[in-house]
Amino acid sequence: MLSESEKPERDIWRYIDGTMSEAEKKEWDDKIKSVDELQKLYKETIEVINIYSAGVMHEITDPEFKRMIRTATRKHYRFGNFLSGIFNQFKIENESGINVSKIAFGSLLAVAALAVLLFSGKPNQVKKLSSDLFDWEPQSISSNIQEIENGISVMENENMREYIQYNLIEDEWGKDLFMIEKDIEKLLEETKNKSL
């Protein structure tokens, strides 16, 4: 950094650039003519500047330049920045540092999500369940229960029970013995009742 005593080294650029006021410029014109040190500084600065300005331009050929322009202006490059371009329109950084473009982007996403929810067709369909699944007593179970109930009621009927027992005996002798046994039981029962 130049010190205050080196102010001329700084101001000389304003003189070279022509950004001084008319009065200042005139003052510098006079100083350069009269002060040797300043004249030397001015001369040496201009000399270096001229060397670096003259004859050392690097050129890019026209076909190369046109090719680069074509590459740069390809559609996808600009499309890529399409959104950022839109958001730049909103880009206002306020004093508190809140980025309005970010808020705008967030809001836009929220609105888009809402729109998708509202217009994305029917709600999820629930598969229809057969009424059989909700039946406490499905048909098959009901019929089994019915058979058992019938069996129980049959067993409760004495005559029927005897009939079934009789049928379960395979040989004829057995069947006859069964019938004799039952007759004896009946006689004993009747005798018992009469004696009472």
Add this chain to the structure above:
Amino acid sequence: MEDLLEYQLIIRCKNGDKSAFEQLIKNYKDQLFSYLVRLSESREAAEDLFQETLIKVWTGLPAYREKSRFSSWLFAIAHNLAMDSYRKKKVRRKINDDSDDLLIYSKESHIHEYESREIKMIIMESLKMLPEKQRNVFLLRQHGELSFKEIAEITNQPLNTVLSHMHYAVKKLRIILRDKNVI
């Protein structure tokens, strides 16, 4: 008049007119390319940076507000890209062997041997000897033809610091040129 023409070209570019973009950049192409060649290590690297700059400018034009001069905006983009590239290379160099640097240097030197204009080589080499900040200010001033105020904005430094960098850059370059018997 020139400003008005440039303004019209910018408006046409914003509307996607590619030929207007070509015209707009054509006015600055050699200045910009020279700036990039001197800032980077080689012509190839400068070409890549030039292409990247064009892409950035084309895509960024719809958002460009005429607060600053177009040339200032253009060079600011090129400057930032060059600085990014420079930082990346610096990191890579730290990772690579020293021998890689020697290879680059000898390749560069080899190219320069075939250049008839010896002064061009001296100028290129002398600029490389400047500290980064001084070189940036010097090149933006020389090739961008930007005011020091604009350079201060681009490089994000106070105006007086920029003027100091310029002064010391010129002083150092003068010493190098004298050593090489150019002046």
